[in-house]
Amino acid sequence: MNNAKNKNITAREIDFAKWYTDVIKQAELCDYGAENGSAAGTIIFRPRGYAIWENIQHLLNQKFKILNIENVMLPLLISQKAFQVEKDHIEGFAPECATVTKVGNNQLSEELIIRPTSEVLFCRHFSKIISSYKQLPLLYNQWCNVVRWEKNTKPFLRTSEFLWQEGHTMHNNDEEAKNFTLKMIKLYADFVEQQLAIKVIVGAKTIHERFAGAKMTYTIETMMQDGQALQAGTSHYFGQEFTKVFNIKFSNKDNKQELGYQTSWGVSTRLIGALIMAHSDDLGLVLPSTIAPHQIMLLNLSPKSDKFKITVERIFKILSSHFRVLINEDNKSFSYKKSESQIKGIPITIAIGEQEIENQVIKLILRHNLDTIDVEINNEKLLVTTIINQLNKLNKDLFNSSQKKLNTSLKELTDFNEYHKLVKIHKGFFIVPFCDQIKCEEEIKSLTGTTSRCIPLEPYKKPSNCFKCQTPNSVWTYFARSY
Amino acid sequence: MNNAKNKNITAREIDFAKWYTDVIKQAELCDYGAENGSAAGTIIFRPRGYAIWENIQHLLNQKFKILNIENVMLPLLISQKAFQVEKDHIEGFAPECATVTKVGNNQLSEELIIRPTSEVLFCRHFSKIISSYKQLPLLYNQWCNVVRWEKNTKPFLRTSEFLWQEGHTMHNNDEEAKNFTLKMIKLYADFVEQQLAIKVIVGAKTIHERFAGAKMTYTIETMMQDGQALQAGTSHYFGQEFTKVFNIKFSNKDNKQELGYQTSWGVSTRLIGALIMAHSDDLGLVLPSTIAPHQIMLLNLSPKSDKFKITVERIFKILSSHFRVLINEDNKSFSYKKSESQIKGIPITIAIGEQEIENQVIKLILRHNLDTIDVEINNEKLLVTTIINQLNKLNKDLFNSSQKKLNTSLKELTDFNEYHKLVKIHKGFFIVPFCDQIKCEEEIKSLTGTTSRCIPLEPYKKPSNCFKCQTPNSVWTYFARSY
Numbered sequence: 001m002n003n004a005k006n007k008n009i010t011a012r013e014i015d016f017a018k019w020y021t022d023v024i025k026q027a028e029l030c031d032y033g034a035e036n037g038s039a040a041g042t043i044i045f046r047p048r049g050y051a052i053w054e055n056i057q058h059l060l061n062q063k064f065k066i067l068n069i070e071n072v073m074l075p076l077l078i079s080q081k082a083f084q085v086e087k088d089h090i091e092g093f094a095p096e097c098a099t100v101t102k103v104g105n106n107q108l109s110e111e112l113i114i115r116p117t118s119e120v121l122f123c124r125h126f127s128k129i130i131s132s133y134k135q136l137p138l139l140y141n142q143w144c145n146v147v148r149w150e151k152n153t154k155p156f157l158r159t160s161e162f163l164w165q166e167g168h169t170m171h172n173n174d175e176e177a178k179n180f181t182l183k184m185i186k187l188y189a190d191f192v193e194q195q196l197a198i199k200v201i202v203g204a205k206t207i208h209e210r211f212a213g214a215k216m217t218y219t220i221e222t223m224m225q226d227g228q229a230l231q232a233g234t235s236h237y238f239g240q241e242f243t244k245v246f247n248i249k250f251s252n253k254d255n256k257q258e259l260g261y262q263t264s265w266g267v268s269t270r271l272i273g274a275l276i277m278a279h280s281d282d283l284g285l286v287l288p289s290t291i292a293p294h295q296i297m298l299l300n301l302s303p304k305s306d307k308f309k310i311t312v313e314r315i316f317k318i319l320s321s322h323f324r325v326l327i328n329e330d331n332k333s334f335s336y337k338k339s340e341s342q343i344k345g346i347p348i349t350i351a352i353g354e355q356e357i358e359n360q361v362i363k364l365i366l367r368h369n370l371d372t373i374d375v376e377i378n379n380e381k382l383l384v385t386t387i388i389n390q391l392n393k394l395n396k397d398l399f400n401s402s403q404k405k406l407n408t409s410l411k412e413l414t415d416f417n418e419y420h421k422l423v424k425i426h427k428g429f430f431i432v433p434f435c436d437q438i439k440c441e442e443e444i445k446s447l448t449g450t451t452s453r454c455i456p457l458e459p460y461k462k463p464s465n466c467f468k469c470q471t472p473n474s475v476w477t478y479f480a481r482s483y
Numbered sequence: 484m485n486n487a488k489n490k491n492i493t494a495r496e497i498d499f500a501k502w503y504t505d506v507i508k509q510a511e512l513c514d515y516g517a518e519n520g521s522a523a524g525t526i527i528f529r530p531r532g533y534a535i536w537e538n539i540q541h542l543l544n545q546k547f548k549i550l551n552i553e554n555v556m557l558p559l560l561i562s563q564k565a566f567q568v569e570k571d572h573i574e575g576f577a578p579e580c581a582t583v584t585k586v587g588n589n590q591l592s593e594e595l596i597i598r599p600t601s602e603v604l605f606c607r608h609f610s611k612i613i614s615s616y617k618q619l620p621l622l623y624n625q626w627c628n629v630v631r632w633e634k635n636t637k638p639f640l641r642t643s644e645f646l647w648q649e650g651h652t653m654h655n656n657d658e659e660a661k662n663f664t665l666k667m668i669k670l671y672a673d674f675v676e677q678q679l680a681i682k683v684i685v686g687a688k689t690i691h692e693r694f695a696g697a698k699m700t701y702t703i704e705t706m707m708q709d710g711q712a713l714q715a716g717t718s719h720y721f722g723q724e725f726t727k728v729f730n731i732k733f734s735n736k737d738n739k740q741e742l743g744y745q746t747s748w749g750v751s752t753r754l755i756g757a758l759i760m761a762h763s764d765d766l767g768l769v770l771p772s773t774i775a776p777h778q779i780m781l782l783n784l785s786p787k788s789d790k791f792k793i794t795v796e797r798i799f800k801i802l803s804s805h806f807r808v809l810i811n812e813d814n815k816s817f818s819y820k821k822s823e824s825q826i827k828g829i830p831i832t833i834a835i836g837e838q839e840i841e842n843q844v845i846k847l848i849l850r851h852n853l854d855t856i857d858v859e860i861n862n863e864k865l866l867v868t869t870i871i872n873q874l875n876k877l878n879k880d881l882f883n884s885s886q887k888k889l890n891t892s893l894k895e896l897t898d899f900n901e902y903h904k905l906v907k908i909h910k911g912f913f914i915v916p917f918c919d920q921i922k923c924e925e926e927i928k929s930l931t932g933t934t935s936r937c938i939p940l941e942p943y944k945k946p947s948n949c950f951k952c953q954t955p956n957s958v959w960t961y962f963a964r965s966y
Binding site for chain 1 (some may be wrong): 514516519520521525526527528529530533534536537553554555556557558559560561562565566577578579580581582583584585586587588597605607608611612623627628630632644646663783825878
């Protein structure tokens with residue numbers, strides 16, 4: 001990846017956190033809620049930030065539709081009484097719950113919380129509508145906002161309100177539900193690798209890191225450029241834990257009443273944070289072509305001239321039927337406009353100047369590696385296929401780079417002392433044999449500030465003694481500092 | 484329209500309100516929040532109800548895109564302090580505002596309200612990001628949930644939480660902003676007439692009925708089958724009222740600081756209520772083809788037979804590349820399955836039975852008029868074009884019927900006593916000369932329970948004396964009982 005710099009963006013080497021917020025600000029992805037009359041820790045999704053989310057929604061909805069998953073929308077507010085039914089669940093979320101106690105000047109007789117997640121409402125609804133095995137599997141999803149009060153917030157990665165999709169499904173039996181939990185984490189893995197071009201590790205969460213109330217949590221874990229891990233999506237298997245509490249019963253094939261088997265799964269707007277921290281550089285945003293709000297920027301280098309306007313519009317007409325294209329006609333210099341296009345992460349910039357019109361040859365300036373490619377204007381077909389190929393190559397390049405970073409930075413260890421020493425300086429995942437006991441994990445966390453990320457679906461090596469407590473037959477597990 | 488009945492649905496003639504909730508329940512469009520662990524007055528959008536909203540979103544987004552309107556997402560919560568800046572606005576909304584006072588067990592130092600609308604946040608954001616005329620017009624929209632506490636709720640029509648889009652724009656001058664306000668109400672009118680097949684009256688709200696803080700409110704008004712009007716969308720012109728309060732300034736072409744000119748406009752999930760009450764009948768839902776979640780239902784009349792399965796799947800394959808198609812393979816009778824398809828408002832039902840396979844001819848059973856049309860299975864092209872034509876005709880039929888109902892029920896009056904007598908029994912709009920004085924309108928409202936709906940954009944007749952107070956030169960205005 002390139003080492004060029006932009007004066008408005010702190011270099012990653014100097015201060016990664018500052019680089020991140022600089023990129024977000026310069027690329028105009030979001031603004032801070034607290035500066036705009038909302039609560040601390042919330043954000044405004046500006047057009048380019050929201051367009052990334054819309055692209056993610058569109059691509060995931062296509063995948064959901066193939067599996068016959070149906071979109072629904074449940075209410076924002078949950079009654080305190082309803083929420084308090086499932087113990088583990090309430091313990092996990094209660095301290096972060098924003099609570100509505102009055103309307104206008106009137107106190108409510110029963111307090112309402114803003115949904116931090118919607119298991120409770122889905123369960124109540126399922127218990128009303130499910131009666132027969134013929135209705136199962138019932139596969140629901142909703143795209144919505146949720147509120148979880150956070151002390152330390154960071155745009156996209158951790159915000160007091162965020163956008164997500166939460167899938168909730170009900171199944172005929174244990175095996176079907178378990179398989180579906182796995183199917184969804186693999187769907188997320190494919191999506192993040194193919195569309196977001198970020199390498200993932202697919203695995204199971206340790207007992208310590210499971211979702212409140214879940215019997216099993218699968219996760220996809222990604223590696224950011226600063227060496228910290230980021231959880232990019234999760235899929236939970238609940239078994240009959242919630243269906244028992246909420247009395248979700250169906251009459252099975254033998255005409256007997258049976259409790260349903262449940263899953264839930266979700267990804268959120270933190271994927272936008274992952275995209276930024278996985279691919280971007282000191283010039284600004286770098287985005288895969290699949291998800292970039294605009295794929296091509298046409299720079300008109302002499303906006304007042306009719307001759308230029310005609311050529312720019314001719315090219316725009318050719319390209320905009322295939323790609324998401326913008327025209328920049330500002331009265332600014334080529335280098336200023338090129339830099340703006342780079343800050344915004346537009347995959348291909350094409351400048352139309354005197355020379356281009358004279359020679360009828362344009363340069364595709366690629367964002368991610370700064371390469372340039374000459375193409376004749378008059379060969380429409382070649383122009384379009386060249387761009388298609390370059391947009392595909394962009395995604396491959398980004399994915400390969402992401403995969404390489406993850407692999408080369410992976411550190412295999414069996415000794416906790418060495419781990420403790422390295423943890424402050426090593427950038428990347430550790431893979432260690434771990435006993436998966438809550439007490440052991442709590443000790444590791446308090447001593448090192450790191451957490452287990454996942455137990456990979458495909459075992460890394462044969463089990464060994466736990467790197468911390470020496471329990472034999474411990475499974476190789478990923479650990480890292482994380483967002 | 485047809486007069487057939489379904490035993491689970493109360494006839495419209497007998498009890499229109501009960502008919503409405505019966506249709507919603509039987510068609511599985513929504514469920515009640517209060518019965519599912521949420522607050523009273525909220526609803527769950529079930530898959531078919533939400534799919535209608537997704538279709539509305541999709542079609543409106545296409546129209547917004549042509550106008551270069553950009554989607555954004557602002558936070559859910561607004562600080563009380565920020566909200567209280569604009570007086571008229573706060574007076575209009577304060578009594579309905581759900582207020583967050585604590586998180587977990589901790590009281591917040593500043594209370595937050597859940598957005599009832601987002602003018603305040605958009606204004607704060609605009610004041611931060613706008614500096615030059617070159618950025619204008621700035622055209623933003625957001626699709627989101629809002630909360631307005633309602634005492635009398637009705638699914639889709641009036642709910643404590645609802646889904647909507649709210650557009651907020653900032654302009655260079657008065658004329659541009661006024662024109663844009665009008666452009667958006669006309670866009671809504673086109674959308675509702677063409678895609679939802681409901682006749683609208685486009686007009687301006689009276690002073691009494693304007694949006695809190697707006698200088699002008701345009702509306703599209705529709706007529707339901709029970710003779711009550713329903714406001715289906717609004718577009719507001721704010722002038723510089725809010726930009727003064729929020730100090731939204733830009734440097735104009737003469738390099739002088741000037742306050743921006745503002746509009747906002749929105750439609751909500753009450754459009755789903757309008758769809759139901761405009762088109763549906765005693766058999767259940769009737770939907771235009773543009774917005775129906777599924778356009779065709781294939782009934783397999785012998786689900787266990789391979790021969791049937793093959794034919795049904797062959798037809799499904801042909802049709803599903805052109806239309807939204809479902810297969811019903813339940814082990815139920817033809818009439819039961821046909822009735823289910825009708826309840827759900829699926830425009831065309833096709834039953835595959837012994838006779839159809841033998842003759843290779845299928846019947847298209849049309850939902851809205853119960854007509855049937857024979858088509859040969861083996862003539863694929865004819866089958867597809869016949870269905871395309873029938874789906875188009877469905878929308879035309881529904882629109883014509885809606886238009887006819889509105890026109891034939893319109894009552895022109897100039898005398899308030901007559902109005903007062905008729906208002907209890909007349910089903911439809913009244914058109915009357917009205918002075919547009921707040922005091923006069925309040926009297927009419929308290930005496931008759933009716934409100935002005937709009938002053939039509941195209942004058943109905945020459946001005947005359949107010950039908951109530953006799954003020955001369957009063958403009959012809961629509962009045963009605965309304966939802």
